[in-house]
Amino acid sequence: MENIPTTADIVKEENLVYKKTKVLTDNILSYCPGCGHGTAHRIIAEVIEEMGIQDKTIGIAPVGCSVLAYNFFDIDMQQAAHGRAPALATAIKRLLPDKFVFTYQGDGDLAAIGTAETIHACNRGDNFTIIFINNGIYGMTGGQMAPTTLPGMKSSTSPYGRDTQTMGNPLKITELVAQLPGTCYVTRQAVHTPGNVRKAKKALRLAFEYQGKNMGLSFVEIVSNCNSGWKMTPRNANEWMEDNMFPFYPLGDIKTPAKLEL
Amino acid sequence: MAKVKGSIVIKIEQCKGCEVCVPTCPHEVIALSKNVNGKGYHYLEMVNDECTGCTNCAVVCPDAVITVYRVKKVL
Numbered sequence: 001m002e003n004i005p006t007t008a009d010i011v012k013e014e015n016l017v018y019k020k021t022k023v024l025t026d027n028i029l030s031y032c033p034g035c036g037h038g039t040a041h042r043i044i045a046e047v048i049e050e051m052g053i054q055d056k057t058i059g060i061a062p063v064g065c066s067v068l069a070y071n072f073f074d075i076d077m078q079q080a081a082h083g084r085a086p087a088l089a090t091a092i093k094r095l096l097p098d099k100f101v102f103t104y105q106g107d108g109d110l111a112a113i114g115t116a117e118t119i120h121a122c123n124r125g126d127n128f129t130i131i132f133i134n135n136g137i138y139g140m141t142g143g144q145m146a147p148t149t150l151p152g153m154k155s156s157t158s159p160y161g162r163d164t165q166t167m168g169n170p171l172k173i174t175e176l177v178a179q180l181p182g183t184c185y186v187t188r189q190a191v192h193t194p195g196n197v198r199k200a201k202k203a204l205r206l207a208f209e210y211q212g213k214n215m216g217l218s219f220v221e222i223v224s225n226c227n228s229g230w231k232m233t234p235r236n237a238n239e240w241m242e243d244n245m246f247p248f249y250p251l252g253d254i255k256t257p258a259k260l261e262l
Numbered sequence: 263m264a265k266v267k268g269s270i271v272i273k274i275e276q277c278k279g280c281e282v283c284v285p286t287c288p289h290e291v292i293a294l295s296k297n298v299n300g301k302g303y304h305y306l307e308m309v310n311d312e313c314t315g316c317t318n319c320a321v322v323c324p325d326a327v328i329t330v331y332r333v334k335k336v337l
């Protein structure tokens with residue numbers, strides 16, 4: 001490190017421009033190196049900090065790699081049975097309508113075992129936020145095919161690639177819930193580049209703001225990587241995601257409220 | 263005077279060496295070390311003094327390992 005100049009003049013409190021938010025705990029994340037779950041956690045926590053709602057927010061952790069999310073967010077959290085986070089969020093939000101309530105769910109949790117809970121919460125328009133991490137695979141259990149697995153995509157249960165003739169078609173559940181009258185805001189984002197992280201953070205902020213205005217269910221999908229399940233290095237997984245996931249799951253807003261009055 | 267306008271502080275023991283921050287740096291300031299941390303990961307380090315404090319690397323780090331400083335006026 002001898003060719004590095006002294007940074008003592010710069011590394012001072014008054015020059016601080018970015019540090020880890022206090023809405024995350026000091027626990028080391030249990031995620032694999034480079035996994036988008038960590039980045040998604042961080043920007044959710046930053047939005048909670050910036051909105052000043054740390055003591056008014058209740059998160060629901062799913063089953064999946066993020067089952068331990070309650071160890072990482074310094075907010076009230078409850079862990080739900082697999083796929084049932086929207087049902088639990090409905091109950092919590094109805095009992096405590098002044099709280100900000102969000103679920104955090106993977107694609108296996110939200111779009112396979114929890115499909116009914118997802119669709120009915122979105123159709124009812126219960127007033128909470130769903131954050132949906134779509135990595136196209138069951139990460140935690142060893143990379144099995146999920147409803148979101150792309151046509152031709154390899155997984156541990158589709159080792160030659162997903163054959164839609166025998167394994168069915170991938171489910172674009174985000175487009176599906178956008179059709180339902182109860183959703184006010186439906187968007188698809190990513191967190192692998194600085195620009196995408198900044199956009200995704202704005203989307204999460206909007207989702208929480210709409211919830212604060214009782215506008216219905218806000219739904220933020222984050223297309224993410226599972227480098228362990230995809231069997232790639234984190235950098236290659238991010239490139240693969242751009243080349244393969246984004247054409248099928250295009251980024252951007254799918255449904256926005258008629259008028260923004262923020 | 264070095265032309266540094268920004269600097270980062272890396273929590274070496276928390277870095278998982280995933281390298282996703284490396285391509286986001288506009289000035290190629292950061293790279294993985296040849297050495298490893300206590301967990302055996304090649305951790306991130308600064309390799310030159312071109313940092314502008316743009317925060318790109320910190321914003322994509324899944325493990326919130328990077329703190330960024332920037333001097334408002336060039337020294």
Ligand SMILES: Cc1ncc(C[n+]2csc(CCOP(=O)(O)OP(=O)(O)O)c2C)c(N)n1
Nearest residue numbers: 063064065082106107108109137138139140
């Ligand atoms: C009722 C029930 N069925 C099955 C499982 C096994 N299981 C654990 S995690 C998981 C899928 C997780 O995948 P996903 O929701 O995509 O999250 P990821 O791990 O990829 O973040 C499954 C099927 C379980 N824990 N409980």
Ligand code: SF4
Nearest residue numbers: 032035065139226227
């Ligand atoms: S298995 Fe996949 S989703 Fe789970 S922590 Fe590892 S990279 Fe992330």
Ligand code: SF4
Nearest residue numbers: 287313314316317319
């Ligand atoms: S703050 Fe910007 S310039 Fe400095 S190391 Fe990080 S990415 Fe590079």
Ligand code: SF4
Nearest residue numbers: 277278280281283323
């Ligand atoms: S993104 Fe974070 S964890 Fe990954 S190499 Fe960079 S500093 Fe380390």
